[in-house]
Amino acid sequence: MEWKASHILVKDRALAQDLVRKVKQGADFGSLAREFSTCPSKSSGGDLGWFGPGKMVAPFESACKGLGVGSVSDVVQTQFGYHVIKVTGKRD
Numbered sequence: 001m002e003w004k005a006s007h008i009l010v011k012d013r014a015l016a017q018d019l020v021r022k023v024k025q026g027a028d029f030g031s032l033a034r035e036f037s038t039c040p041s042k043s044s045g046g047d048l049g050w051f052g053p054g055k056m057v058a059p060f061e062s063a064c065k066g067l068g069v070g071s072v073s074d075v076v077q078t079q080f081g082y083h084v085i086k087v088t089g090k091r092d
Contacts, residue, residue, distance in 0.1 A: 004087070
């Protein structure tokens, strides 16, 4: 299985929770990623492209496994900070 995902990476849990709320209320994920994310992927709206098992840290990969295409995660904490993840594709 491979996933395609976008994310917003921030250092503050409260900000991440606020971003989850905004996205789930209809805010544009890519625009929020460009404005708030600390990851270099922010320039492409948070798009991380396709990746397979073992390519992302375990909590990130686990969140992607549990999401359907088009779904947005709750806050996911890793050693990099707090992520809001949107799965944009899955393929075998």
